[in-house]
Amino acid sequence: MTKTVLITGATSGFGAACAEIFSRNKWNVILTGRRKDRLNNLKKKLGKFSSVYTSQLDVRNSDEVEKLITNLPQEFRDIDVLVNNAGLALGLDSADEANLEDWDIMVDTNIKGLLYCTKSVLKTMVKKNSGHIVNIGSTAGNWPYPGGNVYGATKSFVQQFSRNLRADLLGTKVKVTNIEPGMAETEFSLVRFKGDSKKAEKVYENADLLQPEDIADIILWVVNTPERVNINTLEVMATCQAWGHLQVHRN
Template sequence: MQTVLITGASSGFGAACARAFAKLGWRLVLTARRKGVLDELERELAPLAPVHVLALDVRDRAAVEATLSSLPSEFSEVDLLVNSAGLALGLEPAHKASLDDWDTMVDTNIKGVMYCTRALLPGMVARNRGHIVNIGSVAGSWPYPGGNVYGGTKAFVQQFSRNLRADLLGTAVRVTNIEPGMAETEFSKVRFKGNEEQAQRVYTGTEPLVAQDIADIVVWVSTLPSRVNINSIEVMSVSQSWAPLAVHREK
């Protein structure tokens, strides 16, 4: 039986991944800040698979190191890390954006991925098996107005994933960066700080990706033969594509 540790498991892509791997009978280590939501998820999934939940803020380096180094023996050999914890805050242009929001995105999307990966990677290398799946974004490759620091953090995830692959040459540890486009989860609700109406306008008239779409991809890349490494996948809804290059014209 294999073990998966999923960050940001209380909602969105993380929760969908938890349900998908529970159906496969994998051991689940589920982390998020909202312990109450994790407890509900544990009650839902426990009939399908062993579940261990942890209230954890991935921005807290000391907590990540202490928590992930002291997992119960049944869950301690993590075969798959899904770095799903992440967020976007605000859509203001850079000269108006909140520095507090920028700090939160850097601390979560960059440092959280670093801390969790560094905590579990030595064990994977020692066992010569394992897989890191990072949830990036199309924003890591393609800019848009207001994407400023969020896009920068996801560009880090993209390049960090590539460099992990380079460092791990000669081992059997795999690394994949999955880069979703527009997806209807709590993402926009978080971005707009609980403004449901503003969040819903993002998806009006479209058929966006849903969390299960990404979970299906995570399961696929992680259950391929061990000789296969999917380096990266960029995935969009058919409702989304690239726009013409912007041109400012004087009136």
């Protein structure tokens, strides 16, 4: 029986890589994102491998999310896996200098958007006693760094929400996994620095960092583990990245 996956933020990075690997493995894929042209290109590219449904979506809008789920074609209504990938970082300023609007956008996308999407599919998963919620967290939710203030806090929320979901779902066969990537070579920094490609390129300079396909491979493995296995949390860094020393300010 063909399974169905819903991937948010599918137009780039981890989301686009997940779209490709699930499609190539013959899953029905529902792809959402804000860039319609990229969604159309994905549908053309992946339609030869599996059934693809795309929808322009801003996960921050709960009405849009509910409308998407309610109006899915029959072929796509039985969602087996939700990959909550939509998210972003904006700015790298210290908290006293940061832009409050940037903070609002990160909270609305990384927290509230994830909640809206999860809530929209969860009741059906519990009813059929089957399903998997895969949340994309970050090492930033575990380890602080200067300028990571609200972004890191949103990813800490994702971690704790994932744990509490597991507690709520005890006794069902619905799984929850929080994937926590470290530095990865995606459009993440381009978005963080609001289109400043020079700043973004500097982040990835001379480093063999995680690629979107690496995370997509891990997610596909996670959702294909036996029914008795739940991967609670999986933190992954590039080999070239590790924890730094604790900083000390000296007069």
